[in-house]
Amino acid sequence: MFGDMLYAGISIIEIDYWRFAKELEKMDTPNAKSALGLLHAVAGKFDKSFEVFESALESYDDPSIAHNYCFSIEKSGDIDLLRSKVYEYSDRYGSKRLTSMAYNFAYQFGQRDELVKYIDQHIKLLSEDEGRSLAEKHKTELLAELDLAYRNSGCTEQQFQTLASIMIKITQKHDAKAGLVEASRVQSRSIVLDIINKDPKAIAQMNFELAEAVCMEPILDGCDLIGRFSPKRDLNIGVSYVNTKH
Helix, strand or coil: CHHHHHHHCCCCCHHHHHHHHHHHHCCCCHHHHHHHHHHHHHCCCHHHHHHHHHHHHHHCCCHHHHHHHHHHHHHHCCHHHHHHHHHHHHHHHCCHHHHHHHHHHHHHCCCHHHHHHHHHHHHHCCCCCCCHHHHHHHHHHHHHHHHHHHHHHCCCHHHHHHHHHHHHHHHHHCCCCEEEEEECHHHCCEEEEEECCCCHHHHHHHHHHHHHHHHHCHHHCCCCCEEEEEECCCCCCCCCCCCCCC
């Protein structure tokens, strides 16, 4: 219930929030703790939400709590915390969902070692019917794209991560829904992020703000890697496996 509300961006009236919170605080089960954490997030009380999830994970070794915690962090917009926790819980639980999130973060932020680590973990969890062979090909494609982006741009991992963070912040500022991300398509020096829910004029404004932010960031001096937002197109032409099931 509260997860669906958080996903849809539905708010909750104050009296209902306190009533549900009081009821859930009396229950000491993993599901109740997850529901309470999600309830706080729906009410916009993310600090409380995170406290509930952190405490629950100390008491219960339950990956569903970690999944809901990461979902709440995602909705809070704290991408750095989300990436950190996704890596932590991928190491701890190794679920398909968490390892998928982890290797996608690693790719988007140019972290090659982490990409290898988490996509290998993810592949081990897949059966052939779930696309194991395609995922192995996907790994090869993603690594080739990252290597090409670094080679063509001459940027450092810190610069790659800085550019990725700037792009995510602009996406959040405009309440834009991101789709696929792609590095170095057709031997370009670009990180391209497709935007699903904005028209070309709005995306052009996002690109203008991105250019301004890049110019103002000294860490990106001497970096030829280019960030760009794009309308929804057929990015990642060579992608063999995109995990949408787990």
